[in-house]
Amino acid sequence: MAEPQLLEIRGLEKSFPGVRALQGVDFTVRRGEVHALMGENGAGKSTLIKALTGVYDRDGGDSRLDGQSIRPGSPREAEALGISTVYQEVNLIPHLSVAENICLGRQPSAFGFLKWGAIHRRAERALARLDLTLDVSRQLSSFSIAIQQMVALARALDVDAKLLILDEPTSSLDENEVAELFKVMRKLRTEGLGIVFVTHFLDQVYSVTDRITVLRNGKHVGEYATTELPRLELVARMIGKDVSEVEKMNHPPADAAAPPAAAAPFLEVANFGRKGSIYPLDLSVKPGEVVGLAGLLGSGRTEIARLIFGVDRADSGVLKIDGQTVTINNPRDALKQRIAFTAEDRKVDGIIPNLSIRENIVLALQASRGPWARIGRAEQNALADRFIKALGVKTPGPEQLIKNLSGGNQQKVLLGRWLATEPKLFILDEPTRGIDVGAKAEIEKLIASLRKQGLAILFISSELEEVVRDSQRVIILRDRRKVGELAAEQISEQAIMQMIAAPTGESQAVLHPSS
Numbered sequence: 001m002a003e004p005q006l007l008e009i010r011g012l013e014k015s016f017p018g019v020r021a022l023q024g025v026d027f028t029v030r031r032g033e034v035h036a037l038m039g040e041n042g043a044g045k046s047t048l049i050k051a052l053t054g055v056y057d058r059d060g061g062d063s064r065l066d067g068q069s070i071r072p073g074s075p076r077e078a079e080a081l082g083i084s085t086v087y088q089e090v091n092l093i094p095h096l097s098v099a100e101n102i103c104l105g106r107q108p109s110a111f112g113f114l115k116w117g118a119i120h121r122r123a124e125r126a127l128a129r130l131d132l133t134l135d136v137s138r139q140l141s142s143f144s145i146a147i148q149q150m151v152a153l154a155r156a157l158d159v160d161a162k163l164l165i166l167d168e169p170t171s172s173l174d175e176n177e178v179a180e181l182f183k184v185m186r187k188l189r190t191e192g193l194g195i196v197f198v199t200h201f202l203d204q205v206y207s208v209t210d211r212i213t214v215l216r217n218g219k220h221v222g223e224y225a226t227t228e229l230p231r232l233e234l235v236a237r238m239i240g241k242d243v244s245e246v247e248k249m250n251h252p253p254a255d256a257a258a259p260p261a262a263a264a265p266f267l268e269v270a271n272f273g274r275k276g277s278i279y280p281l282d283l284s285v286k287p288g289e290v291v292g293l294a295g296l297l298g299s300g301r302t303e304i305a306r307l308i309f310g311v312d313r314a315d316s317g318v319l320k321i322d323g324q325t326v327t328i329n330n331p332r333d334a335l336k337q338r339i340a341f342t343a344e345d346r347k348v349d350g351i352i353p354n355l356s357i358r359e360n361i362v363l364a365l366q367a368s369r370g371p372w373a374r375i376g377r378a379e380q381n382a383l384a385d386r387f388i389k390a391l392g393v394k395t396p397g398p399e400q401l402i403k404n405l406s407g408g409n410q411q412k413v414l415l416g417r418w419l420a421t422e423p424k425l426f427i428l429d430e431p432t433r434g435i436d437v438g439a440k441a442e443i444e445k446l447i448a449s450l451r452k453q454g455l456a457i458l459f460i461s462s463e464l465e466e467v468v469r470d471s472q473r474v475i476i477l478r479d480r481r482k483v484g485e486l487a488a489e490q491i492s493e494q495a496i497m498q499m500i501a502a503p504t505g506e507s508q509a510v511l512h513p514s515s
Contacts, residue, residue, distance in 0.1 A: 004030065004031055005028055005029070005030055005031075006029050006030055006031045006065065006066065006162060006163060006194040007027070007028065007029040007052075007063070007064070007065055007163055007194060008027075008028050008062075008063070008064040009025065009026060009027040009028070009048075009052065009061065009062070009063050009064075010026050010061055010062050010063075011024045011025070011026065011060060011061040011062065012024070012025040012026075012027070012048065012051060012058055012060070012061035012063070013025075013058060013059040013060035013061050014047050014051050014056055014058050014059050015059055020218055021044055021047040021218050022044050022047055022048060022051065022058075022061075022218050023218045023219050024061070024219070024220070025044065025048060025061070025215065025218070025219065025220045026220050026223075027048065027213055027220070027223075028213075028223065029163060029194040029195075029196060030194060030210075030211075031162075031192050031193070031194055032189055032190070032191075032192045032193070032194070033189065033194060033195070033210040033211060034185055034186075034189055034195045034197050034208055034209045034210050035194070035195065035196055035197065035209065035210065035211045035212070035213065036197050036198075036199065036205045036209040036211070036212045036213070036226070037049075037196055037197070037198045037213055037215070038199075038200075038205065038212055038213065038214050038215070038234070038238060039214060039215035039216055039221075039238060040216065040238055040239060040296065040297050040462060041297045041462065042217065042218075043214075043215040043216050043217065043218070043238075044215045044217075044218040044219075045198055045215055046167075047218075048215070049085065049165055049167060049196075049198065052072075052078070052083065052165075053072065053075050053078040053083055053085055053165070054072035054073050054074045054075050054076075054077050054078045055074075055075060057073070058071075065081055065082065065083065065162065065163065066082075066162065079159055079161075080159075082159070082160055082161055082162035082163060083161070083162070083163045083165065084156035084157065084159060084161040084163070084164050084165070085156065085164075085165040085167065086149070086152045086153050086156050086164070086165070086166050086167065086169055087152075087167045087168075091152065092140055092148065092151065092152055092155070093140070094139070094140050094141035094148075095139060095140075095141060096139070096140060097136060097137050097138060097139055097140065098123060098127075098134055098135070098136040098137070098138060098139075098140055098143070098151055099119050099120050099122075099123035099124075099136035099137060100119070101140050101151055101152075101155060102122070102123040102126050102127075102136070102151060102154050102155045102158055103119050103122055103123055103155075103158065104155075106158065106159075120136050120137065122158070123136040123154070123158075124136055126154040126155070126157060126158040127150075127151075127154050129154070129157055130150055130153060130154055130157075130184050130187075131183075131184070131187070132147075132150055132154070134147070134151075144177075145172050145173070145276075146173050146174075146177035146180070146181075149169060149172075149173065149177075149181070150180075150181075150184070153166075153169075153181075153184065157188075161193065162193065162194065163193070163194045163195075163196065164188065164193050164194070164195045164196070165195075165196045165198070166185075166195065166196065166197050166198065167198045168198055168199060168200070168298075169181060169197075169199075170199060170201065170204060171276075171298070172276045173276070174275065174276065178204065182204075182207065182208045185197070185208055186208070189210075197209055199298075200296055200297050200298025200299070200479075201298065201479045201480075202231060202234070202235075202296070202478060202479060202500075202501070203478075203479050203503070204479070205226065205234075206226060206231070206503070209226045210225070210226055211223060211224065211225055211226060212224050212225075212226055212229055212234065214234070214237045214238055216237070216238065216239075216240055217240075221237050221238075222237065230501070231501035231502070231503070232497060232498060232501040234501070235296065235497050235500050235501045236497065238296065239296075239462075239464065241493075241497070263286045263287055263288065263289075264286070264322075264323060265284040265285060265286050265320075265456075266285060266286060266287050266321065266322060266424055266425055266456040267283075267284060267285045267308070267319075267320070267321060267339075267425050267456060267458075268283075268284045268319070268320040268323075269281070269282065269283045269284070269308070269317060269318065269319050269320070270282050270317055270318045270320075271316055271317040271318065272307065272314055272316065272317030272318065272319060273307075273314060273315070273316050273317060274303070274307055274312055274313070274314050274315050274316070275315055277300070277303045277306075277307070277312060277480070278300040278303040278304055278307065278480050278481075279300075279480055279481045279482075280316050280317055281304070281475075281481070281482040282482070283304070283475060283482075285425060285456040285457070285458055286456060287424070287454045287455070287456050288451055288452065288453075288454045288455070288456070289451065289456055289457070289472050289473065290447065290451050290457040290459050290470055290471045290472055290473075291456075291457070291458050291459065291471060291472070291473045291474070291475060292459045292460075292461070292467040292468075292470065292471030292473070292474040292475070293305075293458065293459070293460045293467075293474075293475050293477060294461075294464060294467045294474050294475070294476050294477070294496045294500070295476060295477035295478055295500060296478070296500060297462065298479075298480075299477040299478050299479065299480065299500075300477045300479075300480040300481070301429070301460045301477055302344055302429055302460065303480065304458075304477075305341060305427045305429050305458065305460060308328070308334070308339065308341075308427060308458070309328070309331055309334045309339060309341040309427060310328040310329055310330045310331050310332075310333050310334045311330075311331060311341075313329060321337045321338075321339075331367075332367065332368075335364065335367065335368040335421060336368070337425075338421070338422065338423050338424040338425065339423060339424070339425045339426075339427065340364070340418035340419070340421055340423035340425070340426045340427065341418070341426075341427040341429070342411075342414050342415065342418060342426075342427070342428055342429060342431055343429055344429040344430045344433070344460070346407075346410055346411060346414055350410070350414045351402050351403070351410050351413070351414065352402070353401070353402060353403035354401060354403065355401070355402060356398060356399045356400060356401055356402065357384060357388065357393065357395055357397075357398045357399070357400055357401075357402055357405070357413055358380055358381065358383075358384035358398040358399060359380075360402050360413050360414070360417060361380075361383055361384050361387055361398075361413060361416045361417050361420060362375050362380050362383055362384070362417075362420065363417055364417045364418055364420065364421050365383070365417075365420045365421050368421055381398065383420050384398035385398065387413075387416030387419065387420065388416070390416070391412040391413075391415060391416050391446065392412065392442060393405070393409050393412045393413060393416070394406070394409050395409065406439070407439070408439025408440075408442070408443075409439070411431060411432075411439065411443060412439075412442075412443070415431070415443070415446065419450075423455065424455065424456060425455070425456045425457070425458065426450065426455050426456070426457050426458070427457075427458045427460075428447065428457060428458070428459050428460065429460045430460055430461060430462065431443055431447075431459075431461075432444065432461065432463070432466060433462070440466075444466065444469070444470055447459065447470055448470070459471060464493045464496055464497070465493065467491075467496065468491055468492060468493055468496070471491060472487065472488065473485065473486065473487045473488075473491075474486045474487075474491050474496060476496055476499040476500060478499075478500050483499055483500070483502065484499040486499075
């Protein structure tokens with residue numbers, strides 16, 4: 001017999017200027033179940049959570065908790081109703097003690113004085129519910145991230161919580177720490193809590209959840225029993241494919257010409273990884289080759305790019321450039337090795353909105369030369385004119401502020417910025433995201449042109465069609481691991497999706513072109 005419904009959301013609507021983030025979304029959580037909320041970037045997961053917990057005011061729809069209509073105006077109001085949330089980033093105060101963090105804002109007091117004994121006992125009781133014993137007087141920062149996550153969970157349960165929302169709680173945990181968290185989740189489930197589990201890790205979904213709701217582009221795709229939804233079908237629904245269509249797909253890349261077999265790799269990494277970010281893997285890219293990284297959001301694609309470019313530092317493995325072992329500690333080291341990187345979010349990590357096109361184009365080249373070898377204005381003008389023409393940037397002139405350009409033209413300026421450094425390896429992280437169809441085609445054409453000029457390219461895209469169309473080899477990632485590799489005629493959407501969907505330990509093949 002199914003457990004009674006705890007949370008019912010019907011027809012939830014939320015819009016922002018120019019964007020309908022939620023479009024009539026339904027969502028139901030039962031008592032005593034772990035319910036996965038799944039979807040790719042922009043699906044609406046975070047917006048749903050924020051609309052439910054009072055961070056956003058919804059535009060339409062109804063939410064009911066225990067049969068009562070609710071509309072919290074703030075997270076505090078949501079908490080008072082019995083909805084507690086634990087976010088991906090531990091939202092606690094590291095220099096306070098464990099007890100102070102658990103009881104902050106709820107400290108027992110008498111006559112204006114805090115009752116420290118009662119505070120400590122309350123914190124210990126909250127931790128005991130998680131089968132955890134700690135010195136609650138110790139500073140929170142003295143504990144590991146995993147323990148801090150447990151303390152955040154204990155704080156969330158230190159109220160009369162009926163519904164617990166866990167937003168990417170495992171993103172910084174290792175396998176053993178994840179296993180401990182899952183023990184706690186199963187224990188809380190037996191106590192009758194409803195748990196919403198937001199994650200990108202497929203193995204974890206199938207390990208701990210009872211039901212799955214999939215969102216895509218702000219719409220409700222469906223709700224499924226976990227045991228009745230095959231992995232391939234889940235992946236297909238998340239990325240907007242019909243499984244029957246996927247099973248028929250077997251299209252090779254439009255331009256599958258590989259680099260000369262004898263060409264030595266420009267980039268090689270072996271056993272290369274970072275704890276909590278990406279499991280150690282091997283990867284290589286040759287001059288004149290596009291290597292695609294395919295996987296769902298959270299699979300580790302961007303994490304690999306950040307390690308190679310030195311934004312984050314690897315803690316295992318070896319990186320070689322042109323056969324020589326090198327150490328890349330920061331992006332400046334990467335620039336010296338002739339590596340370029342366009343980040344996934346151009347508005348946050350790419351453009352400087354209040355600078356001109358000219359100023360944005362010369363930034364990386366100036367950084368590579370250092371502060372004392374300034375690029376003169378004549379050279380700046382020449383560079384700007386050259387890349388505006390070469391890339392077809394639609395603008396009245398180089399002094400136009402980049403924030404006034406369309407998304408596609410902003411992306412072209414960023415490509416020009418890095419091409420000005422004359423790279424040998426170009427890492428492109430979602431270069432076609434958020435731009436129109438015409439601009440996408442132009443950028444894909446540019447990628448093909450750069451490859452033919454001999455650049456080594458590491459290409460990341462959430463669009464499998466792009467990965468298949470543009471890559472000579474594809475590395476498939478899932479749950480921060482490399483699970484397979486395809487080459488030349490073996491590359492197809494079907495093959496990629498089957499590798500993404502396969503359980504850990506299965507289909508982790510590395511295929512090579514027949515020759």
